[in-house]
Amino acid sequence: MTRRPQKKPYHHGDLRRVLVETAETMLREDGRFQFTLREVARRAEVSHAAPYNHFPDKSALLAELGMVGFDRLREALVASRPKKVPTLREEFVEMSRAYVSFGVENPALYRLMFSPDVGSDVHLSERAVSAFRVLVELLERGQQDGVVRKGAARTLSAACWAQVHGITMLTIDGLFMPETVGAGALETALAVLFEGLER
Amino acid sequence: MTRRPQKKPYHHGDLRRVLVETAETMLREDGRFQFTLREVARRAEVSHAAPYNHFPDKSALLAELGMVGFDRLREALVASRPKKVPTLREEFVEMSRAYVSFGVENPALYRLMFSPDVGSDVHLSERAVSAFRVLVELLERGQQDGVVRKGAARTLSAACWAQVHGITMLTIDGLFMPETVGAGALETALAVLFEGLER
DNA sequence: CTCCAAATGTTGACACGAGCAACATATGGC
DNA sequence: GCCATATGTTGCTCGTGTCAACATTTGGAG
The missing domain is CATH 1.10.357.10 (Tetracycline Repressor, domain 2)
Known part of the structure; x- marks a missing residue:
């Protein structure tokens, strides 16, 4: 009962890949090159510091x-x-x-x-x-x-x-x-x- | 006595040109393209908002x-x-x-x-x-x-x-x-x- | 010359992003 | 079963862009 698949578990599981894909999508949408790490995190539904576990900066x-x-x-x-x-x-x-x-x-x-x-x-x-x-x-x-x-x-x-x-x-x-x-x-x-x- | 040439007058006189030249110098020094408006203002010895009198942004x-x-x-x-x-x-x-x-x-x-x-x-x-x-x-x-x-x-x-x-x-x-x-x-x-x- | 509007500067705010630290929770090997 | 480690979160600090309110000068109009 500790896991409820429909609710988000504490650990994402595959965040690194999701971050890259999300960022890619944003680049495709933006046209202009102007995105922030925090926006990527937001879209990935993750806290603003989470990406730092996968990328140094x-x-x-x-x-x-x-x-x-x-x-x-x-x-x-x-x-x-x-x-x-x-x-x-x-x-x-x-x-x-x-x-x-x-x-x-x-x-x-x-x-x-x-x-x-x-x-x-x-x-x-x-x-x-x-x-x-x-x-x-x-x-x-x-x-x-x-x-x-x-x-x-x-x-x-x-x-x-x-x-x-x-x-x-x-x-x-x-x-x-x-x-x-x-x-x-x-x-x-x-x-x-x-x-x-x-x- | 209101003017003391050796002390900086309140009005710069030719700030727009100085801002552009300062920014140019910074570009030349930097190599990388990474400069801030505030840094330009600092170098021009002017407050951080002064540039907004000459450039909208x-x-x-x-x-x-x-x-x-x-x-x-x-x-x-x-x-x-x-x-x-x-x-x-x-x-x-x-x-x-x-x-x-x-x-x-x-x-x-x-x-x-x-x-x-x-x-x-x-x-x-x-x-x-x-x-x-x-x-x-x-x-x-x-x-x-x-x-x-x-x-x-x-x-x-x-x-x-x-x-x-x-x-x-x-x-x-x-x-x-x-x-x-x-x-x-x-x-x-x-x-x-x-x-x-x-x- | 006087006085006021416009130009030009300054200070102090606000919002936001990068990055760090302290803490919380899951995971996996022993 | 237990603890080191990986992964996430919250909450800061600092710097930046931009705006608003205020200060100082300057350039005419009278």
Whole structure:
């Protein structure tokens, strides 16, 4: 009789996961990146200090969210490959679109992933590099097929990463809009980039 | 006798400007973007509520700083033109370097310029577009010389902007470092980009 | 010159978030 | 069964953004 499942037990049981998920939801709702630990606790129906049993401080929770974000991004990139056997260029464009879409659809999360608020967490950088590697592999295949110029694949990939990251950020900031940069700017940017990659 | 110049007069005289300059200094010192209105007031040797006579709220001061930042950036771009009559490519590379240097040398300010904390201030966007136009003009000249592919110059410029913005941001975040992206990644990225711009 | 309205500063409040400490309750290994 | 530990709670302290009430200056209008 000490346990009444319909009433909340003293111990939550899986609070850490719930906190992360709740925070994720808040990021998705907010658009703006502005959430408080206390608000997360409130939504999780837990006292304002409870999160400190699972995260040393706020930025640790943010770092966790950032890692989740990079994992998601990585998955989105991997999943972007077209079904039909595509040309490398098609594959490249699809992956780039997937990247930008991810950021535009999750602006607060995306910004968080690159925010200084998460501190310079080593694990976070590792996740970022892990997502980055998906791009490196694509370019390596392109080099084997002779479609992509010679050179260190990770260096060429960095150029691509910078390009899509820049497009994503500017779009989120409302600076990459048709009235400013013209229609079809995304397509143009990707075309310029890819043609620069060709030998 | 009501005025004693060596003692601080009740009215500051030019507080608005001092606040902006103080805040700028703090941004330069901080590296991290983390400053408070009260700290600005403290440094300006003024009461904590004094800034509210000049800015409706914190984000208004931030927006002002952002505008200053875009003006500085614009000046840096304009000043980047090499002395000797250069090829367009040289000019392009120099301007890009100047852009990235600006961001890397003023990380907190640069981040602020693209931060959601400043709100979507219309004036800020205008300043951003104004800086952006320097790039558009360069590409238009390139098109007249037949060095740059045809197409709306502002759309091609957007691709460049995204590239240098991405490089700058990733560098500030410590993700565009040699151990991750290889040595000479900046040069490679700019080469890829420029060659993509050529017809 | 005088006097008042507006501009500009100051003090003191309030609400709220981060983080810490002391305490309460559950859990799991012995 | 019992106690160390993990997990939650309550209640503080401190700092920040913002507002309201009040003080001091300044710049005209008369």
